[in-house]
Amino acid sequence: MLAKPFLYVITFFTLALFSSSWAADESYAKVDADVSFDNVLDLTYRESDYRVSYGESSLQFGQLWLPDRTSLGTVIFIHGGCWLNEYSVDHSRAFSTALASEDYAVWSIEYRRTGDEGGGWPGTFDDVVAGINKVRELSSYGVSLENLAIVGHSAGGHLALLAGARSEHLLVEPDIIVGLAAITNLAAYSRGDNSCQQATPLFMGGSAEEREAAFYDANPGNHGIDLAAFLLQGDIDQVVPPQQASLPDATTIISPGAGHFDWVHPGTVAFRDLVEILSKEL
Numbered sequence: 336m337l338a339k340p341f342l343y344v345i346t347f348f349t350l351a352l353f354s355s356s357w358a359a360d361e362s363y364a365k366v367d368a369d370v371s372f373d374n375v376l377d378l379t380y381r382e383s384d385y386r387v388s389y390g391e392s393s394l395q396f397g398q399l400w401l402p403d404r405t406s407l408g409t410v411i412f413i414h415g416g417c418w419l420n421e422y423s424v425d426h427s428r429a430f431s432t433a434l435a436s437e438d439y440a441v442w443s444i445e446y447r448r449t450g451d452e453g454g455g456w457p458g459t460f461d462d463v464v465a466g467i468n469k470v471r472e473l474s475s476y477g478v479s480l481e482n483l484a485i486v487g488h489s490a491g492g493h494l495a496l497l498a499g500a501r502s503e504h505l506l507v508e509p510d511i512i513v514g515l516a517a518i519t520n521l522a523a524y525s526r527g528d529n530s531c532q533q534a535t536p537l538f539m540g541g542s543a544e545e546r547e548a549a550f551y552d553a554n555p556g557n558h559g560i561d562l563a564a565f566l567l568q569g570d571i572d573q574v575v576p577p578q579q580a581s582l583p584d585a586t587t588i589i590s591p592g593a594g595h596f597d598w599v600h601p602g603t604v605a606f607r608d609l610v611e612i613l614s615k616e617l
Contacts, residue, residue, distance in 0.1 A: 409470065414488060430488075460553070467505060515598035
């Protein structure tokens, strides 16, 4: 894990000191680049407006944040965490809170991961596809399918890009796909030695040599993405190397000085880069 930088303190109303509630007129303080995962976990957030199941498993659900004002679009978000069940959707709640404050509806998907019954390849991807398709049924909550983005971070970026590349499985037509520090080449990534890279064979059920066909199917670049695709990457990312920010026909944007977790911390310049992409493309 990256070393902790100085954590800026956010001041809230008195009631917020005793809860994870989020006042509508609050915002996240700006922080220096290269934040840690602990910095992200320490962020205050508001609870989602709704929790909706898309399958029978207790892990097959999504959390829905609605904007306070007129929606600029809908973001389907897929969280990261090396595909491991050690990392849940919970760490991305501040990210979703902040996007909702930017006037986007946010449908944040939980899914079965490595270590969960039914998780791993291909069950995890099947869950993500089912979660994405569930957005069609959220119109009663005020969610529109116009101006639709699928966004994923890290391992969730891999799943988001793969969903875009395997669009024959989708029942919706997203306008853009965005990978934030996304894993795009599973075979190359699995040969690294950090803890997330070492989790790749666990997710895939074997090494790239042992599971050649499965690795091929799970690699976004082997299928082609016909949608507008963006890869947002920090140049000092120690979890997903910048070399992963490459896919045919995708636009790559490098954020100088950004680390792996900057993308899911609303106080960073990297997060503003994402908001700018959404405002321009949706």
